[in-house]
Amino acid sequence: MNTTPKWALRAVVLFYLGVLIGLPVTFLVVKALGHGFGPFWSEVTQPNALSALKLSLEVAAIAVPINAVVGVGAALLIARHKFVGKRVLDTLFDVPIAISPIIIGIALVLAYSKIGWFGAPLTRYGIKVLFSPLGIILATMSVSLPYVLRSILPVLTEVGEDQEQAARTLGAGRFRIFWNVTLPSIRWAVLYGVTLTIARTLGEFGAVLVVSGNITGVTQTLPIYIFDSWDQRFDVLGSYSGALVLALISIGVLAILAALKRREKNLLVDFA
Amino acid sequence: MGGGGALIVGYLSIIVLLPIAALISHGLSIQISTHGSGWAFWHWHVSFGFRAFWTAVTAPGSRSSIWLSLWLSLNVAAINAVMGVAIAWVLVRDRFFGRGFIDSVIDLPFAFPTIVAGVVLLAIYGPSSPIHVNLFETWMGLTLALLFVTLPFSVRAVQPVLASLDLESEAAARTLGAGGLRTFLSIVMPSLWPSVLSGFGLAFARAVGEFGSISLIAGGIGRTTTASYYIFNLTAGFLWVDAAAVSTALLAISLIVLVTTNVVSRHFQKRLL
Numbered sequence: 265m266n267t268t269p270k271w272a273l274r275a276v277v278l279f280y281l282g283v284l285i286g287l288p289v290t291f292l293v294v295k296a297l298g299h300g301f302g303p304f305w306s307e308v309t310q311p312n313a314l315s316a317l318k319l320s321l322e323v324a325a326i327a328v329p330i331n332a333v334v335g336v337g338a339a340l341l342i343a344r345h346k347f348v349g350k351r352v353l354d355t356l357f358d359v360p361i362a363i364s365p366i367i368i369g370i371a372l373v374l375a376y377s378k379i380g381w382f383g384a385p386l387t388r389y390g391i392k393v394l395f396s397p398l399g400i401i402l403a404t405m406s407v408s409l410p411y412v413l414r415s416i417l418p419v420l421t422e423v424g425e426d427q428e429q430a431a432r433t434l435g436a437g438r439f440r441i442f443w444n445v446t447l448p449s450i451r452w453a454v455l456y457g458v459t460l461t462i463a464r465t466l467g468e469f470g471a472v473l474v475v476s477g478n479i480t481g482v483t484q485t486l487p488i489y490i491f492d493s494w495d496q497r498f499d500v501l502g503s504y505s506g507a508l509v510l511a512l513i514s515i516g517v518l519a520i521l522a523a524l525k526r527r528e529k530n531l532l533v534d535f536a
Numbered sequence: 537m538g539g540g541g542a543l544i545v546g547y548l549s550i551i552v553l554l555p556i557a558a559l560i561s562h563g564l565s566i567q568i569s570t571h572g573s574g575w576a577f578w579h580w581h582v583s584f585g586f587r588a589f590w591t592a593v594t595a596p597g598s599r600s601s602i603w604l605s606l607w608l609s610l611n612v613a614a615i616n617a618v619m620g621v622a623i624a625w626v627l628v629r630d631r632f633f634g635r636g637f638i639d640s641v642i643d644l645p646f647a648f649p650t651i652v653a654g655v656v657l658l659a660i661y662g663p664s665s666p667i668h669v670n671l672f673e674t675w676m677g678l679t680l681a682l683l684f685v686t687l688p689f690s691v692r693a694v695q696p697v698l699a700s701l702d703l704e705s706e707a708a709a710r711t712l713g714a715g716g717l718r719t720f721l722s723i724v725m726p727s728l729w730p731s732v733l734s735g736f737g738l739a740f741a742r743a744v745g746e747f748g749s750i751s752l753i754a755g756g757i758g759r760t761t762t763a764s765y766y767i768f769n770l771t772a773g774f775l776w777v778d779a780a781a782v783s784t785a786l787l788a789i790s791l792i793v794l795v796t797t798n799v800v801s802r803h804f805q806k807r808l809l
Contacts, residue, residue: 277622
């Protein structure tokens with residue numbers, strides 16, 4: 265058999281991936297750590313970087329649990345119940361990641377800021393959405409909405425209802441069935457979805473940029489700090505250093521996802 | 537659906553439905569007012585400000601940015617459709633040291649926050665490029681950023697389908713004397729078209745809306761202002777209604793592309809059965 269095309273194809277693919285992913289990632293490490301570990305460390309521990317990291321973690325601490333509960337609830341609803349509008353509900357979950365994050369940000373502003381639909385009543389109660397952490401939380405919740413649902417749904421369908429029905433026949437109540445039967449069977453899928461949600465939450469940029477107004481130390485999340493360092497403050501090393509921190513977190517996330525995929529074969533969803 | 541269902545619908549309304557309704561209503565300047573005495577629907581007066589929408593969308597900067605986004609996205613989705621098949625082929629059929637590693641590298645652009653993708657590309661293709669390739673403020677730079685973020689869509693759409701194909705018909709074609717390329721084009725590709733197309737649609741939609749990864753390499757000059765960048769610039773100048781108008785147009789375009797690729801992909805799938 266002629267093996268030249270096989271080698272040629274392999275070479276083309278490796279070259280493409282090298283130019284597109286390999287070289288850039290390598291040079292990020294070189295640029296961030298090129299002056300030694302000391303300058304990198306002082307960049308990532310400077311007050312503005314730390315306050316950005318803190319805000320990112322706080323936003324994640326609120327958005328992730330809410331989206332996890334909503335995702336599990338919606339998955340149970342879609343997999344175990346029949347109702348009108350099921351497909352619509354299913355599709356709605358994907359809307360926020362199908363459209364530009366910039367558009368999500370603008371949509372939130374036009375609904376909840378002072379100039380938006382609900383601006384007048386919200387302002388009356390002193391609730392500020394634009395240029396505030398609340399807006400960042402809303403934007404983040406929106407763009408990280410579907411991951412838990414998408415991770416659980418195939419597993420829930422695959423597992424089936426037999427065990428749940430057996431538990432019901434034996435007299436178990438709805439919550440007992442959920443805790444002792446359903447949840448154990450989907451726990452890896454839940455963990456998978458939560459990991460994806462955390463990754464997206466910590467990394468969201470466009471939607472947050474629109475609603476946050478980029479106020480240093482107040483509404484600056486880590487991705488916005490990285491952007492600001494490059495674009496406004498010309499602190500290139502700060503930008504590379506922050507990006508390396510987020511890149512390392514992403515690689516950790518990928519490792520966790522790979523480990524979970526080995527445990528549960530039905531975990532095929534990606535960020536797509 | 538019960539109480540839980542109502543809570544979920546309420547949550548979706550707050551973070552998805554109402555904001556998008558508000559966006560479109562501002563974008564098309566939809567005014568709903570009641571005149572006369574009652575609140576019944578025949579007293580409602582709905583007006584569209586289509587002229588404002590059209591003015592915002594056809595402003596010179598807006599028009600060129602939308603065309604640029606469509607053109608770049610088309611190229612990027614096409615290049616990655618070809619490379620996606622090649623990469624999936626190598627991952628599924630080829631055996632070599634480090635294949636598992638390459639397979640996990642494909643997911644990196646998914647896992648990376650978009651701004652990290654932007655910084656990563658600048659580290660090597662930026663103004664202080666260590667290999668002296670400066671793509672800052674060029675279309676090539678934008679293309680590279682979009683190829684980076686859309687690559688996983690194109691590969692992962694094709695890979696499982698390619699892995700599920702049985703090798704017998706390919707072997708039969710070979711036995712009948714067909715060469716490697718002919719076997720690939722007439723035996724393998726017909727089964728791959730639907731997934732290639734859906735990968736193309738996903739990559740295109742993602743590229744049209746992409747902002748983070750190109751926000752730095754675009755630099756902010758007119759020639760490299762994509763639609764999402766243009767919309768962001770409008771919000772930075774507090775021109776929210778214009779931003780909503782251009783956003784509505786972009787939403788409509790993305791919707792048309794996704795529906796079209798879905799329909800065409802289903803058509804191909806039907807022909808397979």
